Amino acid sequence: GQSLEQPSEVTAVEGAIVQINCTYQTSGFYGLSWYQQHDGGAPTFLSYNALDGLEETGRFSSFLSRSDSYGYLLLQELQMKDSASYFCAARPQDYGGATNKLIFGTGTLLAVQP
Amino acid sequence: DGGITQSPKYLFRKEGQNVTLSCEQNLNHDAMYWYRQDPGQGLRLIYYSQIVNDFQKGDIAEGYSVSREKKESFPLTVTSAQKNPTAFYLCASSTLPGRLAKNIQYFGAGTRLSVL
Numbered sequence: 001g002q003s004l005e006q007p008s009e010v011t012a013v014e015g016a017i018v019q020i021n022c023t024y025q026t027s028g029f030y031g032l033s034w035y036q037q038h039d040g041g042a043p044t045f046l047s048y049n050a051l052d053g054l055e056e057t058g059r060f061s062s063f064l065s066r067s068d069s070y071g072y073l074l075l076q077e078l079q080m081k082d083s084a085s086y087f088c089a090a091r092p093q094d095y096g097g098a099t100n101k102l103i104f105g106t107g108t109l110l111a112v113q114p
Numbered sequence: 115d116g117g118i119t120q121s122p123k124y125l126f127r128k129e130g131q132n133v134t135l136s137c138e139q140n141l142n143h144d145a146m147y148w149y150r151q152d153p154g155q156g157l158r159l160i161y162y163s164q165i166v167n168d169f170q171k172g173d174i175a176e177g178y179s180v181s182r183e184k185k186e187s188f189p190l191t192v193t194s195a196q197k198n199p200t201a202f203y204l205c206a207s208s209t210l211p212g213r214l215a216k217n218i219q220y221f222g223a224g225t226r227l228s229v230l
Contacts, residue, residue: 008154030213030217031214031216033216033217040202042204042221042223043204043219044221045218045219045220048218050216051214087157091217100145100162100164100208100210100211101162102217103159104149104157105156106155106156107154107155107156
């Protein structure tokens, strides 16, 4: 089976740095993505790692280590508007042909406090 | 203004009734997806389609049906066989990039389905 586990909740203060972890058990996947979802809203894409290492996109960075079956999303200079749920998502390998489906993690609710 | 439109925003189902959720996209994307989200939970894949007139079951397809007669449209029917349909339903679309390329899914605003 394939599963991606995340902490259920994380709390941090405005201006701080927070790391949201994603550990996975999957037979193989093409890349790890991160999505943000504000309460009751549509998820939006944040970042993607095809290979091991760090990818930086403004205040957000994402890291992947396939050997450790682990990835994380790093949010810097936290703002109140960053309060939302964050999901990691893996694109499973499909040896029967290319597939674009994603397996989503359990999600982490980030609360940013003043 | 490109995007994905889901309707209705709220939907109520009576016992034994089938209901259909609409999803339309004007992004010219080949692939479309339906997800179910329960409170405090992640997104679970119901069905997906990578080409017109073809679709595949996701992890929780039982009690649901779909069609893909047009590239732009991917309606989801919640049948009476789905005994616990109350959830937030999200539709998404994407291109079909290469294996290591970014697979960005664009989501609609969702439909909240409740049982009367």
